[in-house]
Amino acid sequence: MDDWLIDDERLSIERKSVLPGEGFFYPETLEETEREREAADRLTDAETVVIADTDADGLACVALLETQFGEVSLLPASPHDLGRAIEWAAEYVDPGTHVFVCDLCPDAPEDLDALGALVDQAGAVRWFDHHQWEPDLAEAVETAGVELTVGDSEAVCTADVALGELDGDFEERFVELAAVTRDHDLWIREDPRSDDLADLAHWVEPDEYVDIIREHGADLPPEAEELLAERRIEKDALIEKAVERAQLREIGPWTVGVTYGRCSQNEVAQALREQGADAAVIVKPAGSASIRGTETFERAHEVAAQVNGGGHPKAAGCKPDVYDDMLDYAHHWTTRGAVAKQAIIDAFRRLEVESD
Incomplete structure (x- = not known):
């Protein structure tokens, strides 16, 4: 297939609105091979690993963990590939590595097939979340030896959960970051900065987003605001x-x-x-x-x-x-x-x- 057929840059807004992005058309086997290679590179020799959703809430947790523990290795995951992420972590983390799972909830028992192997390999596994959990899945996670903390999905985001569970003495900007992240994640929409965080997390690489919010909290720097303004022209048209x-x-x-x-x-x-x-x-x-x-x-x-x-x-x-x-x-x-x-x-x- 010619590359130009899936080139987003040449599509009108009308056509872009009804077709998936370029990544959809790449075979999952090729994508998975590349993602596993990247996972192995990230996980090997890491002292602290975070398996997290890469939205603003999950990445706020990464920022909190990195602030407390120093450099951490992020393994991006989504609810649909959680099981695969746990499997890769079990295979590639070094013995004794501290592992955190953030802002992810298993959909089915098979998502947890490799969790026991991960617990055996890692030094400790902690899980922070705020979604609606099925009791049997929560029990399976805890039975595997994971310290699980699930917050009230109607009151807190996962960043709130992480902030409350971690022992670090976090500066006020991180408390504010969690509050602004919650404003978007729970669709409260009282703080205009929350949409900025959500959009920026979607449009820049996860590691870059974590670096920005660690330094600036919820008050984004001018260069980030400029990027948001530029990208929102197309975003608004698609909406x-x-x-x-x-x-x-x-x-x-x-x-x-x-x-x-x-x-x-x-x-x-x-x-x-x-x-x-x-x-x-x-x-x-x-x-x-x-x-x-x-x-x-x-x-x-x-x-x-x-x-x-x-x-x-x-x-x-x-x-x-x-x-x-x-x-x-x-x-x-x-x-x-x-x-x-x-x-x-x-x-x-x-x-x-x-x-x-």
């Missing part, structure tokens, strides 16, 4: 496209806004709330979807759990199991996610409605 193609659906007692596009899901969800949606579903070109709730719908994690996902009452993610081959993805792009949308809508319909 506009997703909002334009959204539809409001009445599902049981709820109004659900449903849309499709490569976009920043939180801003799209906010726009749909302003149109009267109790919940928002944003299906992405790569096949995953974000589900956002409101004060009138706090069951996003229940919807996501039915379609290969999980998360919080007001913020969850999933990837419906509806893609068998590239023809299914072609249909997905040309129909703007019709099959995935229907799978998630059906999950809303299966929720039991409490009677008054």
